[in-house]
Amino acid sequence: MARREGEQRMTRQSLTIRSLRTQNRSAALAHLITARDGTRAEIAAAAGLSSASAANIVADLIAEGLVAETGLLASQGGRPTSVLEPVADGAYFIGADVGERGVAVELFDLTMTRVDREFRGGSTEESPDTIAHDLTDAVEALRQRNRDRWSRVVGVGLGLPGIVETDDAGVQTLYAENLGWDPVAVRPLLGHDLPLFAENGAKTLAKAEQWFGAAHGVEHAVVVLFGRGVGLGVISDGELLRGSASSATEWGHLCLDRSGPVCRCGRRGCVEAFLGAQGILDRWAAAGGRFDGSGWTAIGELLDAAQTGDPVAHDTVENLIDDLGTALGGLVNLFNPERVIVGGWVGMRLMQHLSPRIEATTRAASLARPGAQFELRSCTFGGDTVALGAAVMPLESLIAAPVEEVRSRAARAAG
Known part of the structure; x- marks a missing residue:
């Protein structure tokens, strides 16, 4: 009995050491990928490791072919310090x-x-x-x-x-x-x-911004996507909010007006019905606007017409700004973000033309205290953000475990 208990204790200790080493590896590799380069001392500081632990983890990553020494930094009175970078290939x-x-x-x-x-x-x-x-x-x-x-x-x-x-x-x-x-x-x-890894597109957009863009290093942010559809990713305490079954933050289908326009989901007055591309253009057309297509060009025509004094386009854009500020102000009151980040192809167009107005209406629609505590930003990567964020998911799997383990788990799941 004593021998079996001793073996179990040793097994638990071994698993704890291995788990800790995996966590340290993850922290070191994530730091290098986001920082682009660093020294062993910088990795130790960023990941909360001792110098010896950082050196061991770096040796493991070099052995995996994921990290390489790419240069030297002069040091005062000592040996040069090696610069480490992720191996792109x-x-x-x-x-x-x-x-x-x-x-x-x-x-x-x-x-x-x-x-x-x-x-x-x-x-x-x-x-x-x-x-x-x-x-x-x-x-x-x-x-x-x-x-x-x-x-x-x-x-x-x-x-x-x-x-x-x-x-x-x-x-x-x-x-x-x-x-x-x-x-x-x-x-x-x-x-x-x-x-294969999958997630809602607005959440992958938030992942991209959290790892490499406007939400990097931010503990609390809302990342909104305006395109044909409308979506949201919420970063709270540094984590992406998912809810009990991954359907949290379906903000595009929050009702703004029960007697409003019909949404693609079949309900009336959703945020998407007002602020998705088709909803914006339908409102312009109903007021007498004339335009070509239903995408990037048509939204651009609306903004250009409003800027040149077309009264119908002007009124459409004024209503759009009011609705957008109301919707974003509600998010500010709900989540108290440090940053409100706007993306998606419609969102990027609106921010290019109207960001000061959008910020003002959002603050006006927020309670005074949280409304004074956020900054408004555009997404960093434009139209490529969703694909980049989607690629972050397999990246996270590599960071969490050596690639051989990732492939082994995938093979078991597939077979």
């Missing part, structure tokens, strides 16, 4: 921005620099089956052009247009009620055996 990640009108699929290296991209669709609304074909075809095109890199692709991340739930067995399902789709199993969307 050490690992690759795919991120996909999946929408109802097609997919944008991008390949990133370990420095999260985009090295290739592929588009499919883009003109008409598609079904889940068509999107699965487009996604698989786009990933295959990347594979054909990057055969020498493919063995080091860690996985594929998808930013999807709806709620993504993960059950206890790790099986993911997409619920895109606003598009009228039945529940969609996520794994069959990709006809490749690469590890």
Whole structure:
């Protein structure tokens, strides 16, 4: 009995040491990827490690082929200090921005620099089956052009247009009620055996901004996406808010006016019905506006017409600013963010033209105290943010464990 208890105690100690080493590895690698370079002393300080622990962790990362010594810094009265950087070619990640009108699929290296991209669709609304074909075809095109890199692709991340739930067995399902789709199993969307990760597109946008953009180093932020749809990612205490089943922050379907315009989800007066691209253009058309298309060009025509004095466009934009300020002010009151970050292709257009007005109306719609405690920012990466954030998911899996463990878990899940 005593021997068995001793063995169990030693096993627990071994697991604790291994878990601690894994945590230290994760902290060191994450620091290097976001900082781009650093010394062992800087890694120790950032990750809260001793000098000896930092040296051991760096040695492990060099052995994995993920980190390399790339230069020397002179030091006063001692040996030069080695500069460490992530090895760009050490690992690759795919991120996909999946929408109802097609997919944008991008390949990133370990420095999260985009090295290739592929588009499919883009003109008409598609079904889940068509999107699965487009996604698989786009990933295959990347594979054909990057055969020498493919063995080091860690996985594929998808930013999807709806709620993504993960059950206890790790099986993911997409619920895109606003598009009228039945529940969609996520794994069959990709006809490749690469590890697959999925999340709501607005949440992947928030991930990108948290890791590399306007929300980096910020404990409390709201990241809003305005495009054809409207979405939200909330960072609270440094963590992405998900709720009990991953459907938290479906702000696009919060009702602003029960007698308002019909939303794509079938309800009336949702934020998306007012502030999604089609809702904005429908309001302009109903007031007598004339424009071409339904996307980037049409929103640009509205803003240009308002700026040149067209009275219908002017009134449409004034109402848009009021509605946007009201919606964002509600988020400020709910979450007390340090930053309100606006993205998506519609959001970026609005911020380019109207950011001072948007900030003023948001503060006016907020309670005075929280309304004085945030700053308004545009997303850092423009239209590429969702795909970058999607690629962060396989990056996080590599940071959490050596790539051999990631692939082993993926193989067990697939088989």
